[in-house]
Amino acid sequence: MINLKVVSPQKVIFEKEVEMAVLPGAEGDFAAMPNHSPFISSLRPGQMAIMSSNKVDESFFVSGGLVMLKEKVCEVLVDQIEPLSDVNSSNYQQSKTYQELEGNETVLGTFEQVVNNPPYK
Amino acid sequence: MPNLKELKNRISSVKSTRKITSAMKMVAASKLRRAQELAESSRVYADSLSFILSSLAGNTKNSADLPEILTGRENSKISLLIINSSDRGLCGGFNSNLFRNAKKWISDQQGQGKSVKIMTVGKKASSFYKKTDLDIVASFEDLNSNDRQLQVSEEIKNKIMELFENNEIDEVSILFNKFVSAISQEPTYQSLIPLSNDETSEDESESNNAIFEFEPDKNELLEYLVPRNFLTQIYRSVLESSASEHAARMTSMDNATRNAGDMIDRLTLTYNRTRQAFITKELIEIISGAEAV
Numbered sequence: 091m092i093n094l095k096v097v098s099p100q101k102v103i104f105e106k107e108v109e110m111a112v113l114p115g116a117e118g119d120f121a122a123m124p125n126h127s128p129f130i131s132s133l134r135p136g137q138m139a140i141m142s143s144n145k146v147d148e149s150f151f152v153s154g155g156l157v158m159l160k161e162k163v164c165e166v167l168v169d170q171i172e173p174l175s176d177v178n179s180s181n182y183q184q185s186k187t188y189q190e191l192e193g194n195e196t197v198l199g200t201f202e203q204v205v206n207n208p209p210y211k
Numbered sequence: 212m213p214n215l216k217e218l219k220n221r222i223s224s225v226k227s228t229r230k231i232t233s234a235m236k237m238v239a240a241s242k243l244r245r246a247q248e249l250a251e252s253s254r255v256y257a258d259s260l261s262f263i264l265s266s267l268a269g270n271t272k273n274s275a276d277l278p279e280i281l282t283g284r285e286n287s288k289i290s291l292l293i294i295n296s297s298d299r300g301l302c303g304g305f306n307s308n309l310f311r312n313a314k315k316w317i318s319d320q321q322g323q324g325k326s327v328k329i330m331t332v333g334k335k336a337s338s339f340y341k342k343t344d345l346d347i348v349a350s351f352e353d354l355n356s357n358d359r360q361l362q363v364s365e366e367i368k369n370k371i372m373e374l375f376e377n378n379e380i381d382e383v384s385i386l387f388n389k390f391v392s393a394i395s396q397e398p399t400y401q402s403l404i405p406l407s408n409d410e411t412s413e414d415e416s417e418s419n420n421a422i423f424e425f426e427p428d429k430n431e432l433l434e435y436l437v438p439r440n441f442l443t444q445i446y447r448s449v450l451e452s453s454a455s456e457h458a459a460r461m462t463s464m465d466n467a468t469r470n471a472g473d474m475i476d477r478l479t480l481t482y483n484r485t486r487q488a489f490i491t492k493e494l495i496e497i498i499s500g501a502e503a504v
Contacts, residue, residue, distance in 0.1 A: 098256065099256050099442075099446060100249070100357070100361075101252040101255075102255050116426060116427050117426050128423045129423060129425075129426070130267070130423045130425050130426070132426075132427065132431075132435050156260070156435075156439075158262075165259050167256055167259055167263075
């Protein structure tokens with residue numbers, strides 16, 4: 091089990107023990123599991139999934155941020171995080187990362203691409 | 212001899228002042244609790260971020276590889292000071308302490324041959340520095356909600372990045388009242404450019420034994436991290452300052468309420484004495500009138 095800690099600038103959003111978390115890294119998705127080598131990456135907007143025994147327990151939309159992986163700790167610093175079901179194309183376009191990139195959808199991917207492209211297969 | 216009617220009016224006016232100050236104290240106390248919680252819960256993010264930044268910077272052996280915005284410019288000539296004041300008054304020495312401190316800092320900088328620019332946060336600072344001949348680059352007001360605080364921090368960050376890139380400033384420091392406890396707040400400076408590394412030294416031992424892989428490469432990551440770090444540091448100082456403001460208001464309103472109580476006691480005593488004196492005087496008049504008959 092790995093300790094997944096999701097933090098926004100305002101507060102700790104949640105902290106729990108999970109088997110595996112799949113995160114949208116800037117250069118490709120990766121899975122955070124115990125004893126991963128120490129790793130720091132930025133996140134692109136996309137889906138974060140919490141998984142156990144090969145199925146998805148929960149999935150979220152993250153608008154970008156940073157992740158730091160150490161032995162048994164996975165700290166995710168996010169700008170904004172929403173349960174995937176609460177996200178629609180209008181609040182996707184209002185997310186901070188989207189605004190910062192001025193809606194450049196070739197870099198970012200459209201809402202459909204982000205939502206319909208789960209990082210897990 | 213004081214007029215009875217006048218005394219009575221005086222007492223009732225002090226009483227209503229006391230009501231106001233004690234209400235303000237209650238409000239400040241409840242706002243303080245919320246502000247304190249916010250300040251504490253934002254600390255986790257800020258700590259993690261500065262840990263990441265320090266392990267990133269620590270991993271780069273040659274400091275010349277680091278961007279200027281992190282290490283600062285050599286021969287810096289222009290310093291920017293961001294002053295975090297409050298929007299409203301009636302909070303004791305909160306603002307005046309800050310301004311006195313800033314004055315000293317500014318003359319120190321000028322003594323070193325640097326010119327100083329000012330950025331003000333809160334109405335009190337902007338109205339105070341308008342009267343001086345200092346160069347005010349920007350003013351921000353009305354930080355009355357948490358969303359607004361975040362928004363202002365963002366605007367400040369954008370402004371300083373812009374000014375730094377245009378070579379209009381070489382150094383940035385931020386001045387705010389650090390929340391020590393409900394009865395004590397301490398004017399504190401924090402240097403944003405160059406990045407102060409008092410926190411990095413603590414983490415050094417920890418970051419050394421974990422060698423991180425970075426993705427994307429360090430420079431790209433730094434490009435992302437540096438502005439984010441400014442934002443977090445600024446936001447944190449804004450939150451600290453707001454917690455301090457409420458704490459300062461709470462204590463000063465508590466004092467005011469107590470003073471008003473003392474004043475009412477004194478006035479009531481005078482009132483009663485005066486009333487008694489009138490009665491005695493009237494009695495004497497009646498008795499001496501009766502004797503004369």
